[in-house]
Amino acid sequence: IAGIEVPHKQWPELISALLSSIQQPQSHVKQASLETLGYLCEEVPPQALDQDQVNKILTAVVQGMSTSEGNIDVRLAATRALYNALGFVQANFSNDMERDYIMRVVCEATLSQELKIRQAAFECLVSISSMYYEKLTSYMQDIFNITEKAVREDEEPVALQAIEFWSSVCDEEIDILDDYGGDFTADSDIPCFYFIKQALPALVPMLLETLLKQDEDQDQDEGAWNIAMAGGTCLGLVARTVGDDVVPLVMPFIEDNITKPDWRQREAATFAFGSILEGPSPDKLTPIVNVALNFMLSALMKDPNNHVKDTTAWTLGRIFEFLHGSTVETPVITNENCQQILTVLLQSMKDVPNVAEKACGALYFLAQGYEDVGSASPLSPFIQDIIQALLTVTHREDAGESRLRTSAYETLNEVVRCSTDETASTVVQLVPVIMMELHKTLEAQKLSSDEREKQNEVQGLLCGCLQVATQKLGSTEPTKYMFMQYADQMMDLFLRVFACRNATVHEEAMLAIGALAYAAGPNFLKYMQGFYPYLEMGLQNFEEYQVCAITVGVVGDLCRALEEKILPFCDGIMTQLLKDLSSSQLHRSVKPPIFSCFGDIALAIGENFEKYLIYAMPMLQSAAEVSAHAATNDDEMIEYTNQLRNGILEAYSGIFQGFKNSPKTQLLMPYAPHILQFLDSLYMVKDMDDVVTKTAIGVLGDLADTLGSNAGPLINQSLSCKEFLEECLQSDDHLIKESADWAKLAVSRAVSG
Amino acid sequence: MAPHDLRRPFKRAAISDQQRRRDIALIRQSQHRSDSQNRARNLASSVVSLQPEPDPDPETLPGSE
Numbered sequence: 001i002a003g004i005e006v007p008h009k010q011w012p013e014l015i016s017a018l019l020s021s022i023q024q025p026q027s028h029v030k031q032a033s034l035e036t037l038g039y040l041c042e043e044v045p046p047q048a049l050d051q052d053q054v055n056k057i058l059t060a061v062v063q064g065m066s067t068s069e070g071n072i073d074v075r076l077a078a079t080r081a082l083y084n085a086l087g088f089v090q091a092n093f094s095n096d097m098e099r100d101y102i103m104r105v106v107c108e109a110t111l112s113q114e115l116k117i118r119q120a121a122f123e124c125l126v127s128i129s130s131m132y133y134e135k136l137t138s139y140m141q142d143i144f145n146i147t148e149k150a151v152r153e154d155e156e157p158v159a160l161q162a163i164e165f166w167s168s169v170c171d172e173e174i175d176i177l178d179d180y181g182g183d184f185t186a187d188s189d190i191p192c193f194y195f196i197k198q199a200l201p202a203l204v205p206m207l208l209e210t211l212l213k214q215d216e217d218q219d220q221d222e223g224a225w226n227i228a229m230a231g232g233t234c235l236g237l238v239a240r241t242v243g244d245d246v247v248p249l250v251m252p253f254i255e256d257n258i259t260k261p262d263w264r265q266r267e268a269a270t271f272a273f274g275s276i277l278e279g280p281s282p283d284k285l286t287p288i289v290n291v292a293l294n295f296m297l298s299a300l301m302k303d304p305n306n307h308v309k310d311t312t313a314w315t316l317g318r319i320f321e322f323l324h325g326s327t328v329e330t331p332v333i334t335n336e337n338c339q340q341i342l343t344v345l346l347q348s349m350k351d352v353p354n355v356a357e358k359a360c361g362a363l364y365f366l367a368q369g370y371e372d373v374g375s376a377s378p379l380s381p382f383i384q385d386i387i388q389a390l391l392t393v394t395h396r397e398d399a400g401e402s403r404l405r406t407s408a409y410e411t412l413n414e415v416v417r418c419s420t421d422e423t424a425s426t427v428v429q430l431v432p433v434i435m436m437e438l439h440k441t442l443e444a445q446k447l448s449s450d451e452r453e454k455q456n457e458v459q460g461l462l463c464g465c466l467q468v469a470t471q472k473l474g475s476t477e478p479t480k481y482m483f484m485q486y487a488d489q490m491m492d493l494f495l496r497v498f499a500c501r502n503a504t505v506h507e508e509a510m511l512a513i514g515a516l517a518y519a520a521g522p523n524f525l526k527y528m529q530g531f532y533p534y535l536e537m538g539l540q541n542f543e544e545y546q547v548c549a550i551t552v553g554v555v556g557d558l559c560r561a562l563e564e565k566i567l568p569f570c571d572g573i574m575t576q577l578l579k580d581l582s583s584s585q586l587h588r589s590v591k592p593p594i595f596s597c598f599g600d601i602a603l604a605i606g607e608n609f610e611k612y613l614i615y616a617m618p619m620l621q622s623a624a625e626v627s628a629h630a631a632t633n634d635d636e637m638i639e640y641t642n643q644l645r646n647g648i649l650e651a652y653s654g655i656f657q658g659f660k661n662s663p664k665t666q667l668l669m670p671y672a673p674h675i676l677q678f679l680d681s682l683y684m685v686k687d688m689d690d691v692v693t694k695t696a697i698g699v700l701g702d703l704a705d706t707l708g709s710n711a712g713p714l715i716n717q718s719l720s721c722k723e724f725l726e727e728c729l730q731s732d733d734h735l736i737k738e739s740a741d742w743a744k745l746a747v748s749r750a751v752s753g
Numbered sequence: 754m755a756p757h758d759l760r761r762p763f764k765r766a767a768i769s770d771q772q773r774r775r776d777i778a779l780i781r782q783s784q785h786r787s788d789s790q791n792r793a794r795n796l797a798s799s800v801v802s803l804q805p806e807p808d809p810d811p812e813t814l815p816g817s818e
Contacts, residue, residue: 126759164759225760233761314764321766361766410770464774471781508771511778518785550775553782560785596786603789650786657793698790705794742794 015040015053022060027071034064034074038081046088054088058102061085065105072114079109079120086127093132103128103139110146115155122150122161126168133172134190144199148206156227163210163230166203169195170237177241196241204249207235211268219310219354220402232271239279247280251288258295263305270299270308274315277322282329289319289332297344300359306352313348313358316341320365326372333369338378341366346389349408353401356393360407363390367411367418375420383423386415387430394437400454409461413468424473428482431469435490438462442496456502463497463508466490467515474519487520491527498534503544510538510547514554517561524561532569539576545587548580552593559597559604567605574601574612581619588640595620595647599654607662609655616651617671624648624674628681642689645682649695656702665706672703672711676718683724694736696720697728701743704750712751721747 018040022033037057049057063069064078082102092098106128109121125143129136136143143165150162176192196203210231218224239246250272257269273292277285296319299312323332333341345366348359363386370377379386390412399405412430419427441459444451470490473483494516497509513531517524535558538551555573559566566573577594580586598616602609609616623644630641652675659665679696682688688696700720703711715721725747728740768776 160759167761225763229763230759230761233763311764317766358764364766364770413770413774464771467774467778471777508774511774514778514782518781546775550778553778556782556786560789600786600789603793653790657790660793698794701794 015049015057019056019060022064027074030064031071031073031077034061034077034081037061038077038084041081041084041088046090049088051091054085055092057085058082058089058092062102062105065109067108072117075109075112076114076117076120079106079117079124082106083120083124083127086124086131093135099132099135107139107142107146110150115158118150118154118158119161122147122158122165126161126164129165129168130172133169134193136169136195137193140195140199144202148202151206151210151227151231159210159227160225160230163207163227163234166196166199166207167230167234167237170234170241173241174237196238197245200238200242200245200249203238204235204246207231207238208250208253208268208272211235211271212264214264214267214307219307222402228268228271232275235272236275236278239276241279244280244284246276247284247288250276263303263308266299266303267305267308267311270296270311270315274311274318277315277318282323286323286330286332289323293319293332293337293341297341300344300348300355306355309348309351309355310358313345313355313362316345317358317362317365320362320369324366324369326369328369331369333366333378335378339382342379342382342386346385349389349393353396353398353404356396357402357404357407360390360393360404360411364407364411364414367414371418373418373420375422377418377420377423379415379418380420380423383415383419383426387412387426390415391433405458406461409465413465416465416468416472419472421476421479424476424479425482427469428473428479431466431473431483431486431490434462434465434469435486435493438466438493438497442493456500456505459497459500460502460504460508463494463505463512467508467512470512470515470519474515480519483519484523487516487523490516491531495530495534498537503541503547506538506541506544507547507550510550510554514550514557517554517557521561522563522565524558525565528558528562528566528569532572535569536572536576539573539580542580542583542585545590548586549590549593552577552580552590552597555597556593556600559600563604564606564608566601567608570601570605570608570612574615578615578619589643591623592640592643592647595623595644596650596654598651601654602651602658603654604658606658607664609658610664610667613655613667613671616655620648620651621671621674624678628678628685638687641687642692645688645692646695648678649692649699652699653695653702656699656706660702660706665708666710669707669710672707672714675699675703676714676720679720679724680718683719690733690736693728693731694733694739697725697736697743698739700725701739701746704743705746708750709752715747716751721751 015037018033018037022030022037024030024033037060041057061078061081064074065082069075069078089102092102106121106124110118110125112118112121125147147162147165151159154162172190173192173194173196176190180192208231210227212228213226213231214228215221215224215226218226218229235246235250254269254273257265258273260266260269277289296312296316300309300316303309303312319332325331342363345359345363349356349363351359367379370379390408393399393408394405394412396404399408416427416430438459441455441462444455447455470483473479491513494509494513497505520527535551535554538547538554541547541551555577558569577597581591581594598612598620601612627641627644627648630637630644632638632641656668659668679700682692682696697720700715700718704715704721721743725740725743728736729744731737731740
């Protein structure tokens with residue numbers, strides 16, 4: 001209730017009542033009051049409380065946490081309340097004395113006799129590290145000592161939080177260094193203090209120790225999370241943060257342990273190696289990997305322990321992910337060792353499910369590295385064997401364990417994506433095989449709910465696979481011709497799939513149909529009658545907004561495939577899209593693609609869009625007004641605003657181009673002033689990204705081209721046709737330049753006319 | 754206020770294939786949209802270069818200021 005009322009200042013006495021009950025002598029009253037304050041802080045947004053209230057809450061909470069408080073339950077409730085209050089205490093953290101005091105109390109609480117208090121105190125430290133990273137400098141030495149002791153000696157729940165503190169600092173520094181970009185021009189609001197780099201000599205040995213504390217069946221248990229897993233994950237983040245510097249600190253551990261008789265040591269060494277493969281430079285890693293590769297391949301075949309094999313296959317995958325591919329200067333895979341690697345991976349796919357799953361994952365990245373290889377891929381001679389091996393995996397009795405079936409289908413997708421002309425016929429032959437599998441799932445009767453869930457998962461994977469094959473084979477004329485023989489049966493299967501009510505399956509089938517529509521072109525018309533009800537259903541799916549978003553994209557595919565033949569379906573589609581836009585229920589991320597979709601429809605049906613103008617234009621206009629002035633510091637909001645602008649501009653482009661050369665162009669004239677004003681205000685606000693800039697200047701050209709000299713005087717008054725156009729003509733971005741060249745041509749004709 | 758779950762992805766690829774399928778479909782759609790627009794613009798340019806200036810229809814000018 002407070003979560004609703006406090007932000008509206010409707011329960012002013014609540015906080016003072018709670019604060020006074022915290023002063024009561026009875027411990028259970030104190031505890032309950034602190035817990036309530038904690039819940040309150042969890043629920044209400046920071047701006048709902050004024051600083052005076054925050055100060056009082058903080059004082060009460062910190063008092064409750066201090067060692068002078070004798071009751072354990074009160075201290076625990078206070079520590080948890082602080083965790084929730086951290087978002088409110090910005091001002092207090094900016095004051096050195098207050099911050100010192102809070103930090104001292106938190107650090108003291110990490111040494112409490114009570115496990116739950118220690119755990120909650122470390123949770124506070126984790127949260128502080130991400131919220132107040134820039135305030136940590138003077139506490140880092142103490143925090144290191146505290147976390148080191150916890151990681152080495154404390155019970156697991158506490159040790160996990162202590163490791164998480166360092167993972168969280170890595171997250172912060174990775175983000176900051178990302179913002180810096182390659183040129184260290186400090187484009188970030190917060191400077192990097194290089195805490196991880198400074199702590200490295202002590203931090204890495206501490207993390208390496210944790211790797212030896214594996215649980216017996218951790219690789220079989222999907223929900224497992226333990227100190228070794230957390231330590232390795234943190235080591236991976238450390239490698240991403242500091243790059244090359246981590247390598248010499250980890251190599252001795254790997255060399256000492258990789259051949260030891262105890263599986264824990266071999267697994268820890270392998271996990272350490274796999275963890276540091278992202279971050280350091282290829283120059284640093286390639287020589288090491290060249291030495292290690294044979295050992296890894298042999299371990300995957302011969303090591304007696306499944307955990308070691310699991311981690312070895314995962315490490316091979318990481319080697320292929322980061323050190324193999326067209327962008328890598330000295331690739332670790334050559335024509336000579338490629339066959340040996342493949343033989344080992346295909347053999348390993350027959351191993352226990354968790355190992356086979358990692359082998360599939362490694363093959364995924366091996367294939368991905370050959371994505372841009374051109375016509376002669378080193379995988380081509382083996383593609384038949386690879387596809388066969390993957391299909392065999394999907395049929396394994398135990399393929400439901402350890403995500404094995406999913407991994408096999410996903411790898412099959414990547415193999416298809418990376419296939420070349422020379423293996424196209426093999427990929428075409430895969431299509432009826434996958435269709436048959438999908439057909440079998442649709443025939444299955446009377447399934448239990450568990451079985452149905454598994455069946456849906458398989459259907460989603462099979463539709464995904466057909467989508468990838470359709471997109472691949474539909475992209476060139478000869479393969480498209482071979483592929484299209486299956487289109488009728490495939491469409492029939494997709495329509496049957498829609499009868500199963502499952503969001504993921506719908507999404508996958510919808511994506512596959514979009515790819516099929518693109519491949520089929522105008523021939524897709526024959527499927528429209530059967531497909532239309534499901535298209536409408538997809539557009540109505542507010543709850544599973546991903547399905548709705550994907551369906552909106554498919555409408556665009558249909559527009560481009562069918563062009564004016566989509567007209568009979570447009571009343572229904574437009575009605576639904578307009579409803580979607582008016583709905584407060586629909587996830588905001590779907591709105592920009594809906595606007596773009598207006599453009600797709602208008603471009604396809606031309607002047608027939610006339611009857612939708614009175615509905616679509618006001619919506620575009622009000623969205624444009626909002627988006628032109630949505631200045632904010634929030635990155636996510638900036639990105640969304642730009643997506644929204646782009647969608648609106650794509651709609652305008654499509655509408656202008658659709659009406660081009662029609663006798664009805666004058667219908668668009670009343671909208672021109674506002675559209676030019678929108679372009680001008682975007683130019684003045686100066687926070688467009690490159691994509692929006694390109695689309696915006698294109699709209700200027702489309703408007704000028706379609707309205708011609710009728711709009712000449714109006715265009716002439718706009719900023720867009722002068723400074724904005726001039727800036728775009730000078731742009732280094734060739735797409736912006738190309739659009740600007742078009743706009744210049746169209747504007748000069750309109751103005752001179 | 755139970756302890757917060759701190760599990761991170763373990764031995765998992767950063768981007769799932771399902772996400773890649775979505776992303777690739779979006780890229781394809783946006784590429785095709787852009788191709789269609791360029792086609793329409795090129796068509797417009799070539800028509801115009803053949804017929805330099807279509808006469809505007811003055812009576813259809815509504816108040817545009």
